[in-house]
Amino acid sequence: MFRIIDLTQTLSNESLSYPGTTLAWTAERIDIGNPTATLTRFSAFDPHAGTHLDAPLHFALTGMDVAELPLRLYPATVVAVDRVRIEAARIPADCMGRAVLFSTGWDDRVGKREYYEGFPSMTRGAAQLLVDRGVGLVGVDGPSLDGADEHPTYSVHEAFGSADVPIVEGLVNLRSLLSIEGEILFAAFPLKLRGVEGSPVRAVALVRE
Numbered sequence: 001m002f003r004i005i006d007l008t009q010t011l012s013n014e015s016l017s018y019p020g021t022t023l024a025w026t027a028e029r030i031d032i033g034n035p036t037a038t039l040t041r042f043s044a045f046d047p048h049a050g051t052h053l054d055a056p057l058h059f060a061l062t063g064m065d066v067a068e069l070p071l072r073l074y075p076a077t078v079v080a081v082d083r084v085r086i087e088a089a090r091i092p093a094d095c096m097g098r099a100v101l102f103s104t105g106w107d108d109r110v111g112k113r114e115y116y117e118g119f120p121s122m123t124r125g126a127a128q129l130l131v132d133r134g135v136g137l138v139g140v141d142g143p144s145l146d147g148a149d150e151h152p153t154y155s156v157h158e159a160f161g162s163a164d165v166p167i168v169e170g171l172v173n174l175r176s177l178l179s180i181e182g183e184i185l186f187a188a189f190p191l192k193l194r195g196v197e198g199s200p201v202r203a204v205a206l207v208r209e
Helices: 124-132 155-162
Strands: 002-006 025-029 040-045 052-054 074-080 099-103 137-140 167-169 184-190 198-208
Touching: 052 155, 052 184, 124 155, 137 184
Parallel strands: 074 099, 099 137, 137 167
Antiparallel strands: 002 198, 025 040, 052 167, 052 198, 074 184, 184 198
16 A cells, blocks of 8 residues: 655646746636536636646657656655755765756745745756766755856756656645655656657655555
8 A cells, every 4th residue: 555645836827837928828617508507617717737748859859758758657756955956965875767857845835926936956967976876866855956147048947858857846845754664656747749859747645655
């Protein structure tokens, strides 16, 4: 038996998307003539809003899109970070095929404008070390692994995209995993969207009971 721990933000019609200046989605309710029915139609939805996955295509033109990514349960390593930069010294020795998830505590700011300001980011050296050690997926509880001032290069995204490593950003509740001693499995399944570089996900950790 596994216990499921939800690592996903809740989105509403007031949620913001990166860089914190636009709404995550806009929608309208459609009247179909049935007073007991509800039908919502999205007029806009940012696939990089909330808890989302960046496919390699995001910063590698020949990379996989979200529809092509294989569905996987990753053995996970959760790393606590107490600095504004995730540096090479924080990269675990064993990354091969694993989801490495960085718990910075930044998810305390979810739903606030400051969530998108001064968030912890990763150095290019740390990203390359993760790639060199065979990481399967990288996750973080902030809005982006590249800092807000990295535009337009986004060197961390480029490093992972060129190595076909998906990224999951906007995670929450990673701190609850730090005290778990047994194996943790991580899953974050995107929508099956052809030709699209990002997708919202329902991210979860599975812990054996």
